[in-house]
Amino acid sequence: MSSLLPADFADLEPFAGTWCLPTEPERWARRMASTMAEMEPFYRAAFPRIRDALAYCDKFPLDDMPDQPRHLLELVHSVIMVAMCVEVWHQPKVIDSGAAELHRIGEPLP
Amino acid sequence: MALYPKPAEGSWTSHYPDVGTGFVSYEDSISPEFYADEREAVFKRAWLNVGRVEELPRPGSYFTKELEVAGTSLIVVRDKQGEVRAFHNICRHRGNKLVWQDYPREEVSGTVRQFTCKYHGWRYGLDGACTFVQQESEFFDLDKNAYGLVPVHCDVWAGFVFVNLAKEPPQSLREFLGPMITPLEGYPFDRMTERYDFRADIDCNWKIFLDAFQEYYHVPFLHPQEATPAARDKMTGFEAPHYQLDGPHRMVTADGVPRRLWPDDFQYPIEIATRSGLFGPWDEPDLGADLPGTNPGKVKNWAIDNFQIFPNLEILVWASGWYLTYRFWPTSHNTHRFEGTLFFPKAETASQRAAQECAAVMFKEFALQDAGTLAGTQEGLESRAAGDEFPLSDQELLVRHFHHAVGTWVEDYRRSREARTTSTGV
Numbered sequence: 001m002s003s004l005l006p007a008d009f010a011d012l013e014p015f016a017g018t019w020c021l022p023t024e025p026e027r028w029a030r031r032m033a034s035t036m037a038e039m040e041p042f043y044r045a046a047f048p049r050i051r052d053a054l055a056y057c058d059k060f061p062l063d064d065m066p067d068q069p070r071h072l073l074e075l076v077h078s079v080i081m082v083a084m085c086v087e088v089w090h091q092p093k094v095i096d097s098g099a100a101e102l103h104r105i106g107e108p109l110p
Numbered sequence: 111m112a113l114y115p116k117p118a119e120g121s122w123t124s125h126y127p128d129v130g131t132g133f134v135s136y137e138d139s140i141s142p143e144f145y146a147d148e149r150e151a152v153f154k155r156a157w158l159n160v161g162r163v164e165e166l167p168r169p170g171s172y173f174t175k176e177l178e179v180a181g182t183s184l185i186v187v188r189d190k191q192g193e194v195r196a197f198h199n200i201c202r203h204r205g206n207k208l209v210w211q212d213y214p215r216e217e218v219s220g221t222v223r224q225f226t227c228k229y230h231g232w233r234y235g236l237d238g239a240c241t242f243v244q245q246e247s248e249f250f251d252l253d254k255n256a257y258g259l260v261p262v263h264c265d266v267w268a269g270f271v272f273v274n275l276a277k278e279p280p281q282s283l284r285e286f287l288g289p290m291i292t293p294l295e296g297y298p299f300d301r302m303t304e305r306y307d308f309r310a311d312i313d314c315n316w317k318i319f320l321d322a323f324q325e326y327y328h329v330p331f332l333h334p335q336e337a338t339p340a341a342r343d344k345m346t347g348f349e350a351p352h353y354q355l356d357g358p359h360r361m362v363t364a365d366g367v368p369r370r371l372w373p374d375d376f377q378y379p380i381e382i383a384t385r386s387g388l389f390g391p392w393d394e395p396d397l398g399a400d401l402p403g404t405n406p407g408k409v410k411n412w413a414i415d416n417f418q419i420f421p422n423l424e425i426l427v428w429a430s431g432w433y434l435t436y437r438f439w440p441t442s443h444n445t446h447r448f449e450g451t452l453f454f455p456k457a458e459t460a461s462q463r464a465a466q467e468c469a470a471v472m473f474k475e476f477a478l479q480d481a482g483t484l485a486g487t488q489e490g491l492e493s494r495a496a497g498d499e500f501p502l503s504d505q506e507l508l509v510r511h512f513h514h515a516v517g518t519w520v521e522d523y524r525r526s527r528e529a530r531t532t533s534t535g536v
Contacts, residue, residue, distance in 0.1 A: 009369050024470070044487050050383040050464075057460030065460075073460045082469050083380035084475050097336065098482030099313075102448075102474050105305030110463065 005075070006056060006068045012049060012075060015042045019078035020071040024104040027081045032092055036085065043086045046079045061110065070110050114351040120354040120503045127506070128356075129514045133499035136515055140317035140492045140534040144520065145443035151523030152421045152516060153179045157265070157272040157279065157286050159437060160186055164269070164303060165219065166194060168220035170236060173219035174199055174209050178447075179440040184262055185209050185225070189236040195272045196264035197238050200429075201227040202257040208234070225259075229336040234259050269296040270423075290356035294427075296402030296524055301395075302433060302453035306470040309449050312481050314488035316422060316438040317512065322480045323436055324418050324508040326350065326364065332483055333476050336388060340375040352407030353507050358420035358515040360508045363405060367394070368430060386465035388472040393465065395431040395455045404429075406425075418508060420515055431455065434473075444488050450477065454513050 004016040019042060021027045031039070046053075053076050057069045065073070085092050118153060124131060138144050159173045172187035183199035185208065200206045206229040211218045225234045233242035238259035243249065263274040265283040272283050284292055310318050322328065323461035329336065330345040337345045352363040370392035374382060381387035404427055405412040415427045424436040437449040452470055457463040490496065502510045 011213060024467075047379065047383065054384075054461045054464055060460070062457060062463060069460070073463065076460075076464050077467050080380055080384060080464070080471050083378070084471060087378045087380055088475065094478040094482070096482050098331070098480035098485055100310065100478050100481030100485065102307060102310040102450075102478055102481060103310050104272060104470070104474065105309050106464070107450075107470070108304050108306075108466075109458065110460075 004068070004071045006072060008056060009053060009072055012046055015046060015074060016071060019046075019082075020074045021078060022074055022109060024077075024081075024107055027078050029040075029079070030082050030106075031085060033093060036091065039082045039085055041090070043079065043082050046075060047083065047104065050076055050079060065110060073110055113349045116295065116504075117257070120462060122507045123510065126355050126507070126511070129511050134502050134510055135498045136318075136491050136513075137498055138520075139317050140444065140494075145315075145440065147520050147523060148516065149181075149440070150180055153440070154175070154275045155279070155519070155523070156421050157274045157283050158421075159272050159419070159435075160196075160269050161271045162186065162269055163194065163271060164300075164305075165273070167268045168221065170221045170223055171219075172209070172222060174217050175273075176215060176217055177275075179437070182275070184273060186264065186271060186273070187236055194264060194266050194271055195236075195238065195263040196271075197259035198262060200260065201229065202259065203227065203230055203231055203232050203243075208259070215293060229247055236483070267292070269299045270425075278490065287419065288357045288359060290354060290361065290406065291359055291417060292363060292403075294403030294404075294425070296400075296419070297404065297427065297433075298397050298401075299433065299453070301397070301455050303456050304454040304466060305367060306452040306454075306466070306473075307449070308451070308474065308477070310477075310481060311441070312446055312448050313444070313485040314446070315444055316440045318422070318432075318484050318487055318491075318518065319446065319448060319480065320418075320422065320512065321440045321509045322484060323424055323510065324362065324416065325506045326362075327503060327505040330436075336476060338376055338378055339455055341372075348505060350505065352411045354406055355511050357402055357505075358519070361406070361411050361415060361417045361512050362508055363407050363412060364414040365409050366384040366412075367411060368394075380468060380511060384464050384468040384517075385461075386468035388469065388476065390428050390430050390469045391454070391462070391465035392430075392434050393462075394523050397431055400429075405415040418512065421519075432469075444492065444510070448481070523534070 003013050004020050005013050053072050057073045060069045089095050119125045164172055166188040169188050169190045175184045184196050186196045189195055199208050206225055206227055207214045208225055231244040235241050240254045240257040262281050265272055267283055326348040334342055350362045351365050352360050369389040385392040389447045404415050412429050416423045422438045427433045432454045434452045439447045441447055454466050
């Protein structure tokens with residue numbers, strides 16, 4: 001099977017199937033369905049690669065990205081999502097957000 | 111604290127004597143009777159922002175807008191001449207909702223050459239004229255020219271599309287916006303083409319939620335996590351360097367050093383990694399030195415202008431080169447729909463996209479704290495257990511002014527209704 005991510009980022013391939021998600025609603029749903037124990041290893045592995053990943057993706061035009069760099073950018077977006085849980089809240093859910101929901105209904109892709 | 115000079119009167123609030131310094135009633139946010147009058151007095155008389163011109167890129171581009179508060183649905187469309195028009199979204203034949211897809215209550219958008227009713231096939235041009243009646247000869251004395259779509263007053267300012275549901279709006283849109291808001295027309299809103307749109311159904315009165323976005327007194331307490339643990343102790347209170355009121359509109363300016371210059375331990379690691387965060391992308395676009403209408407108080411280290419345009423639109427301009435809008439649409443006396451949009455210049459690279467993504471993600475995190483908290487505020491107010499004399503500080507001037515402005519509009523409406531009733535002897 002061909003890999004989702006560029007070869008330079010093969011170390012992140014084990015997370016790609018779970019976290020290469022094009023839209024925020026998908027990333028949000030995955031976050032809320034995950035435990036900290038599931039998200040922390042992803043964050044630990046992928047956070048240190050953000051700058052390299054973006055430098056790699058920057059070599060391609062944003063409006064015409066081949067699949068592998070596009071997946072890599074989606075993975076960076078998932079690190080941002082998971083960073084909220086790991087760095088800010090120390091839990092998946094926003095503290096004091098109660099039953100509130102806020103839906104992202106429009107966004108540029110990718 | 112007094113970080114900043116206050117006006118000569120001693121406070122921002124006493125600088126604007128009309129709003130007073132007394133206790134404030136929140137009956138306007140819990141009373142179904144007040145809400146019934148507010149719908150008529152405010153939402154059927156004020157200019158309301160329903161979108162941006164970028165949503166109507168070419169002739170035939172349209173979107174529908176559900177306005178529960180006014181009990182109607184609108185079609186907003188760019189006609190063949192390029193003019194933006196608004197109509198009630200109702201077929202004149204037998205009142206069917208004209209434009210919708212799958213679910214009549216869901217908003218839709220797209221591009222059409224004409225509007226065709228799903229029910230009996232009547233057609234309307236982009237100018238609203240009725241152009242086709244199925245089996246026209248079967249009708250009796252039907253004058254198609256008199257059966258065009260019902261127009262709604264519509265005007266565009268700075269690319270923002272406004273409607274007014276009054277038969278004859280007492281003021282033009284520009285007169286209504288007034289001298290504090292209209293100079294913003296020169297701001298390059300049209301360059302901010304990357305949008306992140308959010309929507310929420312919130313369990314509180316629209317004014318309760320809006321209040322949370324027009325004062326920063328709550329920030330250190332409701333949102334301590336906006337600061338990193340190292341910075342949290344420094345976030346002891348909030349003072350704004352400039353407040354300004356104009357008619358029913360109001361604004362507050364905040365200042366501060368650009369986030370990229372803060373020490374590393376005052377940033378979350380993800381902010382450093384993406385060069386972005388709650389305050390937006392760190393690498394600023396070049397919008398030119400002159401941003402008309404911004405920073406009316408000429409504040410040093412200007413960071414934010416938060417313009418509250420009556421009744422339910424916020425335009426928040428970041429000095430770092432992006433802006434956002436919030437709209438609060440009542441759906442009942444104790445619920446509303448929130449619409450928030452973040453606008454950035456076009457991202458050219460993946461790094462720029464990730465920076466925008468980080469800003470959009472962090473916006474949602476902290477807005478959820480407001481949304482979670484204010485459902486509790488609504489319940490607390492509705493209990494009426496705490497009396498109805500709420501003290502507001504000088505840093506909550508805009509909250510005070512907002513409720514005062516809504517109250518004034520509702521009182522005016524009630525007085526004119528009474529006058530009508532008396533004069534007709536009913």
